[in-house]
Amino acid sequence: MSDFFTPTAPKRTNAAEFSVSELSNSLRRTVEDAYGNVRVRGEISGYRGPHSSGHAYFALKDERARLEAVVWKGTMGKIRFRPEEGMEVIATGKLTTYPGSSKYQIVIDQLEPAGAGALMALLEERKRKLAAEGLFDKERKRPLPFMPRVIGVVTSPTGAVIRDILHRLADRFPLHVMVWPVRVQGETAGPEAAAAVAGFNALPEGFARPDLLIVARGGGSLEDLWGFNDEDLARAVAGSRIPVISAVGHETDWTLIDLAADRRAPTPTGAAEMAVPVRADLEATLASYAARLQSALVRLVDRRRQAVRAAARALPVPDQLLALPRRRLDEASSRLERALSVCVAAKRARLTSARLSPAQLKRRADENRRNVARIGVALDRAQSRVHHDKARLARLAGQRLSLEPLRRRLADARRTEDRLSARILRASETAFASHGDALAMAGEDFARLAVQTVDDRRTRLAQADRLLSSLSYQNVLGRGFAVVRGEDGTPLTSATELEQTRAIEIQFADGRAHATTGWGALPSTRKKTAKPNAPQPEKEQGQLF
Incomplete structure (x- = not known):
């Protein structure tokens, strides 16, 4: 029992003792020496974006393992795309350990997508998501302004794109351009562009x-273009109150903002052409409209002048208007005088012929009073009619005075016509002067063309003359040949024709000679051939003399 409580002596060994830190550092050096540069393919897991310090911590995994990863702040700024959860990537870096948690991890120096297929799958997923929300519908796209006063450009201020846009705008229609500088490549390209679009919309x-x-x-x-497939940028472009033109990449490059924007341009230069019209075309159109307006104004003034003249011809003369009332007044006055004279004579006759009695005098006095009363009434009516005619005459005179504004308008129209005629005359003189200069230049060109044409024709004639001289039969005559012609001057080309002709003409190089022919056959036409040793016969009748 005593041996049970007796402590056992420790076993002695030759193994060296390490502290935890020493062992962890030794393991780290071993791992870093063995895996100083590795490439790992895996899927991003647990990515929450850069830390407040600028570093990013996440993991790479596949279906059976998981590897912790860290990207330092300096490396994050060099990555050309934005890492996202679930994206398959290829990481290049070195393996190391983290003593604080006894884990090994990869310190990433370079990060790139595992392939275009992964990015395209992610892009298609975003495209379906945004399309389901209605961000790509044609109904929400707004028309571009025909002539904008200010254009905002979201791009890099140091690239060739902004220079191409400014140069094209200056050629077509110079205007004010506001540039919001952003990065166009890398992880921050999408958020910066989205902030620029929102900033332009937030301007007062x-x-x-x-x-x-x-x-x-x-x-x-x-x-390179992945930043413009950012979901936040597509939402900012779709929600912009200002119309947006997307000009990312070339004709074959497509991004999400091309679908969300109000108009897509094949190139940045094409975006500038869509944004503004051609100033020269607008000026030509305005000049055409001004000419049409001036012509229409001239025609309008002519029609108004003719209408005024027609109205002036249709207005009656005031004397003609007052002639009939004046005549009626004169006739009424003459009738009144005659009626008074006749009435006085009749009354006097009745008074002298009738017997006087108080009752008769009273009756006649009453009758005369009634007659005087009727005459007074008639006189009042005549006076009222005279007053009415005088008032009508005054109104007609007033109407005559109202013609003065019409005459003034006619005078103004005539002065306008004179000014337009002077302007048309000056324009005609200017046009005639310009046409005269053009005609003088055309005359000089015609004279120069005529001299050149004459020289060309003279050269061609000389060449044809030399060719005719070289091909002429007269050059052949100089080598001993001759031309035989018949009585009618037709050249003889066979012996048969020579036998049928009596008089011939022979042309040599230095002149012509006449000769006659015989009727016998020529030596060349004999049927028998002379023997080689036989003497030559004398000239027969058919030979030439």
Whole structure:
């Protein structure tokens, strides 16, 4: 029992003792020496974006393992795309250990997508999501302003894109351009562009707010353009109150903002052409409209002048208007005088012929009073009619005075016609002067063309003359040949024709000679051939003399 409580002596060994830190550092050096540069393919897991310090911590995994990963702040700024949860990537770096948790991890120096297929799958997923929300519907797209006053451009201020846009705008229609500088590549390209679009929309109305936005970038690979497939940027473009033109990449490059924007341009230069019209075309159109307006104004003045003249011819003369009332008044006055004379004579006759009695006098006095009363009434009516005619005459005189404004308008129209005629005359003189200069230049060109044409024709004639001389039969005559012609001057080309002709003409190089022919056959036409040793016969009758 005593041996049970007796402590056992420790076993002695030759193994060295390590502290936890020493062992952890030794393991780290071993791992870093063995795996100093590795490439790992895996799926991003647990990514929450960069830490407040600028570093990013996440994991790479596959179906059977998991590897912790860290990207330092300096490396994060060099990554050309934005890492996302579930994205398959290829990480290049070195393995190391983290003593604080006894874990090994990879310190990433370079990170790139595992392939275009992964990015395309992610892009298609975003595209379906945004399309389901209605961000790509044609009904929500707004028309571009025909002539914007200010254009906002979201792009890099140091690239060739902004220079191409400014140069094209200056050629077509110079105007004010506001540039919001952003990065067009890398992880921060999408958020910066989204912030730029939102910033332009947040500008107050009195701050020369742009009427049109252009989001532009040059061409590149899918990874280079990945920042413009950012979901936040697509939502900012779709929700912009200012119309947006997307000009990212070239004709074959497509991004999400191309679908969300109000108009897509194949190139940044094409975006500038869509944004503004051609100033020269507008000036030509305005000049055409001004000419048409001036012509229409001339025709309108002519029609108004003719209408005024027609109205003046249709107005009656005041004397003609007053002639009939004046005649009626004269006739009434003459009738009144005659009626008074006749009435006085009749009354006097009745008074002298009738017997006087108080009753008769009273009756006649009453009758005369009634007659005087009727005459007074008639006189009042005549006076009222005279007053009415005088008032009508005054109104007609007033109407005659009312013609003065019409005459003044006619005078103004005539002065306007004179001014237009003077302007048309000056324009005609200017046109005639310009046409005279053009005609003088055309005359000089015609004279120069005529001299050149004459020289060309003279050269061609000389060449034809030399060719005719070289091909002429007269050159052959100089080598001993001759031309035989018949009585009618037709050249003889066979012996048969020579036998049928009596008189011939022979042309040599130095002149012509006449000769006659015989009827016998020529030596060449004999049927028998002379023997070689036989003497030559004398000339027969058919030979030439």
